Amino acid sequence: MxxxxxxxxxxxxxxxxxxxxxxxxxxxxxxxxxxxxEKRPLVLIDFTYVSYIDSSGIATFVEGLKGMMHYGGxxxxxxxxxxxxxxxxxxxxxxxxxxxxxVNDVLDR
Amino acid sequence: xxxxxxxxxxAYYLGKLEQKVAGLSTLIDISEIISSxxxxxxxxxxxxxxxxxxxxxxxxxxxxxxxxxxxLEFEVALCGxxxxxxxxxxxxxxxxxxxxxxxxxxxxxxxxxxDVSADxxxxxxxxxxxxxxxxxxxxIPLVGRTGLIGVAEIINYGxxxxxxxxxxxxxxxxxxxxENAMLYRESIQKERLKQELEIxxxxxxxxxxxxxxxxxxxxxxxxxNISAAKVGGDLYDFIEPSEGLAGxxxxxxxxxxxxxxxxxxxxxxxxxxxxxxxTSPSSVFNALNPQLSKSxxxxxLTAVYVIVDRNSGETEISSAxxxxxxxxxxxxxxxxxxxxxPPLGIVPVEYSSTPVRLSPGDRLLMxxxxxxxxxxxxxxxxxxxxxxxxxxxxxxxxxLIGGLASFVSEFEQGxxxxxxxxxxxxxxxx
Numbered sequence: 269m270x271x272x273x274x275x276x277x278x279x280x281x282x283x284x285x286x287x288x289x290x291x292x293x294x295x296x297x298x299x300x301x302x303x304x305x306e307k308r309p310l311v312l313i314d315f316t317y318v319s320y321i322d323s324s325g326i327a328t329f330v331e332g333l334k335g336m337m338h339y340g341g342x343x344x345x346x347x348x349x350x351x352x353x354x355x356x357x358x359x360x361x362x363x364x365x366x367x368x369x370x371v372n373d374v375l376d377r
Numbered sequence: 378x379x380x381x382x383x384x385x386x387x388a389y390y391l392g393k394l395e396q397k398v399a400g401l402s403t404l405i406d407i408s409e410i411i412s413s414x415x416x417x418x419x420x421x422x423x424x425x426x427x428x429x430x431x432x433x434x435x436x437x438x439x440x441x442x443x444x445x446x447x448x449l450e451f452e453v454a455l456c457g458x459x460x461x462x463x464x465x466x467x468x469x470x471x472x473x474x475x476x477x478x479x480x481x482x483x484x485x486x487x488x489x490x491x492d493v494s495a496d497x498x499x500x501x502x503x504x505x506x507x508x509x510x511x512x513x514x515x516x517i518p519l520v521g522r523t524g525l526i527g528v529a530e531i532i533n534y535g536x537x538x539x540x541x542x543x544x545x546x547x548x549x550x551x552x553x554x555x556e557n558a559m560l561y562r563e564s565i566q567k568e569r570l571k572q573e574l575e576i577x578x579x580x581x582x583x584x585x586x587x588x589x590x591x592x593x594x595x596x597x598x599x600x601x602n603i604s605a606a607k608v609g610g611d612l613y614d615f616i617e618p619s620e621g622l623a624g625x626x627x628x629x630x631x632x633x634x635x636x637x638x639x640x641x642x643x644x645x646x647x648x649x650x651x652x653x654x655x656t657s658p659s660s661v662f663n664a665l666n667p668q669l670s671k672s673x674x675x676x677x678l679t680a681v682y683v684i685v686d687r688n689s690g691e692t693e694i695s696s697a698x699x700x701x702x703x704x705x706x707x708x709x710x711x712x713x714x715x716x717x718x719p720p721l722g723i724v725p726v727e728y729s730s731t732p733v734r735l736s737p738g739d740r741l742l743m744x745x746x747x748x749x750x751x752x753x754x755x756x757x758x759x760x761x762x763x764x765x766x767x768x769x770x771x772x773x774x775x776x777l778i779g780g781l782a783s784f785v786s787e788f789e790q791g792x793x794x795x796x797x798x799x800x801x802x803x804x805x806x807x
Contacts, residue, residue: 290607290632290633290634297674322796323629323630323631323632323677323679324631324632324633326631326675326677327631327632327674327675327676327677328674328675329675330631330675330676330677330723331674331675332675333675333723334675334723358698358700358701358746358761359679359698359699359719359720360697360698360717360718360719360720361698361719361720363718363719363724363726364719364720364723364724
């Protein structure tokens, strides 16, 4: 798994590639909690190159989301591939996370 | 008269001989130290301490070669004061070829520098950071059976009549000992992890019902739980919430290993408390959700809870982010994607129940994602649709759970299972 964080219009975009699982979610957690610690009002997760996510990976996002909810921050997912969308839909996580087609859809550019 | 017992030896040879004997005696001493411990940290401290003493040196250090980063990292530094050692440890890294240690690592050759200030290869950054002044040094590559392990440095040594050959021999022996200690440490860690997972699996099993089958009137509840090597935290439970009702819970805790098993154990206890005397599955989920929201690290539970009236077949189902159920009725298989809330323990929501009426001969199948996420040796997933297809072809199979388990096993072809598999069936008899 590789994590690349860029800032667009003041919004951190966390682009992840590869598998988010038990062994890689620790690294993701470190980055995500750092952004939560900075009290970022909006964080985007770009799923374009994510090939797989297991429940440990989802829990990492849940932890991030819960942390952001404390100060009213938003965690939004973008560009979710079909196989990942199936996992989210089975788990009804579409009721938990806001999901968008692309970064541009969120940043309105 | 000359004494026949006295043989005259020139002082020069005698000096050389004494030096070799002293060197050999150090070699023996260090060999003893090396074989005295398999503890990597203790081994390095003992050897460096001895080397420092023997060479009348002010400091000694070991830099480890990190294969992943292709860099050298300070592992141990024995200096006059501990604070300098702490500054160095893990904080300073050298590129291959950078500084004297980098040169030694790249060329795999020892080097002796009597005056580092006159040597361009010397990297001043380390002294700048520690406040230590390096005057002279000997750097020797540590090469074990698997190749470069690191570089040992003896700094500001006072002893001038040392034997480089013996020092190299020592470093070779030392490198092999470090390798052995590393392997030992790795095997201990593996063993510890294995034991922890075994405990997690036992803990998980101890919270499941004692018997995998519960028969009450026309209702038979059956389950199968296969733990993966890493322990996935699957759970199921049978309960009789009140007279005439049979309840069955299936769930999957996020994560794996000991934390998942502990969380699963807590959930089963909370569930048993919340479910007693409660006839609506959604009420149980609504009671559990806020409790599970306090869980650490974003842990959550996907679950389905089914309560069947064993006389009428009237059934209430609640789902919290769990995969759909399969309903075998009238020889057909329906994928029962009932209205579901998100997994438990994430956000405050209201869960609802969906009523279904089971007819005699109907079966309800529930499972965790470990079943349809099962992979073959090439990493291909079996997939939800193939599970549904299998059930469609075996609607009257008496042991459908066993049949499904064999179907998945055959697909896996012995590939290591990444997640627990749990299958639960509700059978409403004729």
